[in-house]
Amino acid sequence: MDGEERLGEVVGGRYELRGVLGQGGQSVIYRAKDKVDGDEVAVKILKAAGDRDAVDRLFREARALLSLGGTAALRVLHQTNTSDGAACLVTELLRGRDLDQHLQEIEGEGGRMPLPEVIAMFEPIVKTLDAARERGIVHRDVKPANIFVVHPAYGGGVRLLDFGFTRFVHARPMTAPGVVAGSPTHLAPESWAGASDIDHRADVYALGVVLFRVLSGQLPFSGRVNELLQMVRTAPRPSLHALRPDLPKVVDGWVECALAIKREDRFQRASALWSALLTCFERASVRPPAG
Numbered sequence: 001m002d003g004e005e006r007l008g009e010v011v012g013g014r015y016e017l018r019g020v021l022g023q024g025g026q027s028v029i030y031r032a033k034d035k036v037d038g039d040e041v042a043v044k045i046l047k048a049a050g051d052r053d054a055v056d057r058l059f060r061e062a063r064a065l066l067s068l069g070g071t072a073a074l075r076v077l078h079q080t081n082t083s084d085g086a087a088c089l090v091t092e093l094l095r096g097r098d099l100d101q102h103l104q105e106i107e108g109e110g111g112r113m114p115l116p117e118v119i120a121m122f123e124p125i126v127k128t129l130d131a132a133r134e135r136g137i138v139h140r141d142v143k144p145a146n147i148f149v150v151h152p153a154y155g156g157g158v159r160l161l162d163f164g165f166t167r168f169v170h171a172r173p174m175t176a177p178g179v180v181a182g183s184p185t186h187l188a189p190e191s192w193a194g195a196s197d198i199d200h201r202a203d204v205y206a207l208g209v210v211l212f213r214v215l216s217g218q219l220p221f222s223g224r225v226n227e228l229l230q231m232v233r234t235a236p237r238p239s240l241h242a243l244r245p246d247l248p249k250v251v252d253g254w255v256e257c258a259l260a261i262k263r264e265d266r267f268q269r270a271s272a273l274w275s276a277l278l279t280c281f282e283r284a285s286v287r288p289p290a291g
Contacts, residue, residue, distance in 0.1 A: 208258030
């Protein structure tokens, strides 16, 4: 069913679909009004009601998000179905823009995000990834487009989105061996190899890529897919200090550890990566924002 055709439909007996926020290959996301309490929410509806794999992924995403309640993960409100059987996920409605859009505007003006803003933005993301690690959850697609910057008028803060590629460490894999899941520019070497035992260290690598981009205005590696594969698995890690001379030279050691080819050589959790980066910021005389 086309996304527009559902407008006006009431899902789960209470959520009236009022507008299309976006859509992808498998789902449409709607703006809806909760007829019970009057709140506006977002409703993600699968396009193909009978696609068992898509349904499994949606509810695996819901399970991950629900287990991360109280963190910066997107907040789930309800799981339900449409009248014709399509699976739905009801979440909080976010207003603002994703980090990729935020960075494009800053970089388009030749600027960089101020370090105090970087600190305030990423503290919650780091805590969320650590919480995911403790629960055996691997996001597998950490990137700027999946970090949402909430507009200050609606409370501010950030949210980590799109747990559709999530892997539960102790559960049956959703992707077949050798299948690569995630965004090429942010994939860890072991993800490129299609390893069946991907763990939280793949998210640590991706977080390192995101922070490299935030701080420098460019990705550590870019190119065609085959070129990316070769660089990620064999190339020397680029110098962040050369791109940001206001940061101490030791920041290049941070890059080496954040983007290490072997995961056992990498920071072993997001908070370890973050603590090491904060030490670099302190040497650059940057202090976390008060409060």
